Amino acid sequence: DTGVSQNPRHKITKRGQNVTFRCDPISEHNRLYWYRQTLGQGPEFLTYFQNEAQLEKSRLLSDRFSAERPKGSFSTLEIQRTEQGDSAMYLCASSRQGPNSYNEQFFGPGTRLTVL
Amino acid sequence: EDQVTQSPEALRLQEGESSSLNCSYTVSGLRGLFWYRQDPGKGPEFLFTLYSAGEEKEKERLKATLTKKESFLHITAPKPEDSATYLCAVRGGWGNYQLIWGAGTKLIIKP
Numbered sequence: 001d002t003g004v005s006q007n008p009r010h011k012i013t014k015r016g017q018n019v020t021f022r023c024d025p026i027s028e029h030n031r032l033y034w035y036r037q038t039l040g041q042g043p044e045f046l047t048y049f050q051n052e053a054q055l056e057k058s059r060l061l062s063d064r065f066s067a068e069r070p071k072g073s074f075s076t077l078e079i080q081r082t083e084q085g086d087s088a089m090y091l092c093a094s095s096r097q098g099p100n101s102y103n104e105q106f107f108g109p110g111t112r113l114t115v116l
Numbered sequence: 117e118d119q120v121t122q123s124p125e126a127l128r129l130q131e132g133e134s135s136s137l138n139c140s141y142t143v144s145g146l147r148g149l150f151w152y153r154q155d156p157g158k159g160p161e162f163l164f165t166l167y168s169a170g171e172e173k174e175k176e177r178l179k180a181t182l183t184k185k186e187s188f189l190h191i192t193a194p195k196p197e198d199s200a201t202y203l204c205a206v207r208g209g210w211g212n213y214q215l216i217w218g219a220g221t222k223l224i225i226k227p
């Protein structure tokens with residue numbers, strides 16, 4: 001399978017714990033995005049990488065959230081001191097840069113986070 | 117402020133009953149309008165990109181169209197397997213790669 005993969009698929013944690021999610025993009029894609037989605041809503045942008053550089057970060061993203069893409073391949077999203085309001089589906093997407101691309105983003109299956 | 121509004125929120129159709137979903141948008145300098153399908157518990161699945169007013173794209177029973185203010189997703193003779201949430205997103209502004217999303221239309225096709 002050459003699509004976007006995310007791990008874990010589900011995570012249950014207690015309030016105050018730290019969690020980390022991993023995203024492996026489509027291999028030839030140099031752009032990677034993280035979104036958060038709650039029930040009945042569209043995805044909400046969190047952050048964006050081009051290669052290893054983090055170029056955009058939502059102003060809604062608190063300092064408890066951090067993302068890395070150390071070698072321009074896979075990415076991790078860490079949430080520190082989780083709160084119940086962090087419960088959501090965390091989606092990763094990737095896209096390629098090119099003259100014939102409108103930056104179509106392809107999504108992984110998501111990581112469902114539940115904070116108790 | 118860039119904004120995307122989808123209507124209706126939910127749509128129930130009988131199998132074979134054609135209809136349309138609406139996506140209205142306001143964005144400074146449209147750099148693409150995107151349609152996705154999302155099944156419960158899964159990530160969005162890319163369907164179409166539209167870039168300029170008058171453009172149309174088709175895939176099986178789906179046809180997407182674009183004007184300067186809105187996009188329509190027409191579904192012809194739908195089947196139960198077309199049941200899903202259909203999401204619309206726009207990208208606006210040079211050098212801006214994030215997508216602004218609507219809340220989606222939940223489509224239910226009854227056999």
